Amino acid sequence: MKRPELVKLIDTTLCSACRGCQVACKQWNEMPGLRTKQIGSYQNPPDLQWNTWTLIRFQEYVNDKGAFKWLFRKDGCMHCTDAACVKVCPSGALHHTEFGTVGLNSSRCIGCKECVSACPFDIPRYSQETDKIYKCDLCYDRLRNDALPACVKTCGTGALTIGGKDAMIKKAYARVKELGGDTNVYGDKFVGGTHVLYVLDEKAKVYDNLPRDPSVPFSIIVWKDMLKPLALLAAGGVLAGSFLHYILHGPKLPDEPGKEEKGGE
Amino acid sequence: MQKDGMGALFGPGMAEGPFPEHYEPLEGPLAKNPMSGQLINPAIHIFDKHSDVDKIARASEKFPYVCTTYSCTEHWCSGALTRWQAWLLEAMPEAYVEIGDLLARDLGIRNGVRVKVSSIRGSVQCVAMVTKRFKPFLIEGKTIHQVGLPFNYGWLFPKDTKDDSTNLLSPSVGDANTFCPEYKAFMVNVTKL
Numbered sequence: 261m262k263r264p265e266l267v268k269l270i271d272t273t274l275c276s277a278c279r280g281c282q283v284a285c286k287q288w289n290e291m292p293g294l295r296t297k298q299i300g301s302y303q304n305p306p307d308l309q310w311n312t313w314t315l316i317r318f319q320e321y322v323n324d325k326g327a328f329k330w331l332f333r334k335d336g337c338m339h340c341t342d343a344a345c346v347k348v349c350p351s352g353a354l355h356h357t358e359f360g361t362v363g364l365n366s367s368r369c370i371g372c373k374e375c376v377s378a379c380p381f382d383i384p385r386y387s388q389e390t391d392k393i394y395k396c397d398l399c400y401d402r403l404r405n406d407a408l409p410a411c412v413k414t415c416g417t418g419a420l421t422i423g424g425k426d427a428m429i430k431k432a433y434a435r436v437k438e439l440g441g442d443t444n445v446y447g448d449k450f451v452g453g454t455h456v457l458y459v460l461d462e463k464a465k466v467y468d469n470l471p472r473d474p475s476v477p478f479s480i481i482v483w484k485d486m487l488k489p490l491a492l493l494a495a496g497g498v499l500a501g502s503f504l505h506y507i508l509h510g511p512k513l514p515d516e517p518g519k520e521e522k523g524g525e
Numbered sequence: 526m527q528k529d530g531m532g533a534l535f536g537p538g539m540a541e542g543p544f545p546e547h548y549e550p551l552e553g554p555l556a557k558n559p560m561s562g563q564l565i566n567p568a569i570h571i572f573d574k575h576s577d578v579d580k581i582a583r584a585s586e587k588f589p590y591v592c593t594t595y596s597c598t599e600h601w602c603s604g605a606l607t608r609w610q611a612w613l614l615e616a617m618p619e620a621y622v623e624i625g626d627l628l629a630r631d632l633g634i635r636n637g638v639r640v641k642v643s644s645i646r647g648s649v650q651c652v653a654m655v656t657k658r659f660k661p662f663l664i665e666g667k668t669i670h671q672v673g674l675p676f677n678y679g680w681l682f683p684k685d686t687k688d689d690s691t692n693l694l695s696p697s698v699g700d701a702n703t704f705c706p707e708y709k710a711f712m713v714n715v716t717k718l
């Protein structure tokens with residue numbers, strides 16, 4: 261069945277940091293809660309980890325006019341169109357789905373961690389125990405069954421919504437127009453457009469752990485987009501050469517047995 | 526609501542009302558109410574000072590900071606039910622006290638270290654959360670700092686918890702009509718461990 265390209269919108273200006281999404285994600289994906297420590301922050305676990313695919317980042321921010329703000333940002337996979345993780349994944353575990361999102365077929369993951377270093381948003385997390393990586397798959401199983409992702413379903417403030425790509429991009433820009441100030445749309449202008457968009461309360465550079473201008477690492481572009489086709493071309497060249505050889509010289513046959521013995525005499 | 530189906534602002538059986546009046550909390554930083562001659566609510570029930578938990582340290586230099594208590598999103602009441610839930614405990618694992626950055630600087634307290642919070646009634650140890658969200662008050666010309674603790678921690682679980690109940694700090698006093706506890710304002714001291 262043809263499925264529409266989907267975009268999840270995270271409106272940080274509506275988020276109350278209740279962390280319902282963080283817990284709902286664990287519940288749906290059957291990820292355990294692990295022991296943590298209070299480290300002097302509401303943010304816990306302190307970072308994304310193999311069992312935490314989405315996390316509310318808490319940040320205290322004073323702008324240049326001295327005004328204080330407590331910023332909340334739901335972090336997680338951005339579901340890039342030009343997904344560096346998919347480009348580098350040698351086993352096909354990371355792949356694009358019919359929704360335009362980036363899925364993860366865990367049984368194919370070989371734990372090489374290529375995606376961990378490739379991702380411009382620092383998303384995939386490796387577990388030594390299972391020797392596999394983990395990340396948000398935008399609740400692929402739920403999308404397939406026409407259900408909302410668990411985080412979207414649980415969000416009580418309307419900060420999380422999902423819908424057709426064009427409609428959501430429009431919605432994000434309409435919201436920024438309504439809010440004005442430094443609010444901005446983040447996600448549609450790089451890595452081919454992400455399938456998770458933010459309406460940010462402040463400029464992107466203000467937020468911790470949020471790249472201002474993310475891109476697929478150049479080395480990956482060189483390797484996967486340029487050298488791979490070249491390599492294929494080279495392989496093709498070898499084939500063509502062999503064919504030419506066949507045409508010109510006929511099939512290469514094993515030397516006739518006994519020939520050398522004769523010559524040796 | 527009345528027998529006749531109408532609501533009423535005031536009626537028989539009420540200990541106080543119907544008009545609003547400002548009183549200071551039972552335990553506060555002031556010795557005198559700047560708004561009237563009556564410092565605290567005259568209608569509240571004050572327990573006889575027989576035990577340590579009924580002591581009051583009003584306008585005391587030993588307990589100079591206003592303390593308030595509240596709940597975090599993840600836990601319910603004392604947390605005795607919700608702390609057993611691994612996802613909730615992971616998100617909010619231990620007791621903490623939020624301290625404004627100015628006060629923390631004065632006291633030499635770094636974010637994330639364990640500190641002792643004490644009132645005249647008792648003390649608890651917990652993790653300091655240094656924040657810009659708590660700002661000092663200017664009261665009667667004096668700078669007075671406020672700290673805040675959640676009341677979701679205590680005993681039983683996790684088994685190795687070092688947390689104590691915030692109730693060890695707060696006074697046993699409630700509003701005159703419903704005895705809704707006055708745990709939002711009392712006085713403490715905060716010290717490094």
Ligand code: SF4
Binds near residue numbers: 339362378380395
């Ligand atoms: S954010 Fe990272 S993990 Fe997610 S699709 Fe993009 S490159 Fe892959």
Ligand code: SF4
Binds near residue numbers: 284288289396397412
């Ligand atoms: S879309 Fe699903 S997997 Fe991704 S963060 Fe939300 S709940 Fe977790």
Ligand code: SF4
Binds near residue numbers: 280
């Ligand atoms: S559920 Fe919604 S409001 Fe709550 S933390 Fe997540 S995004 Fe924010």
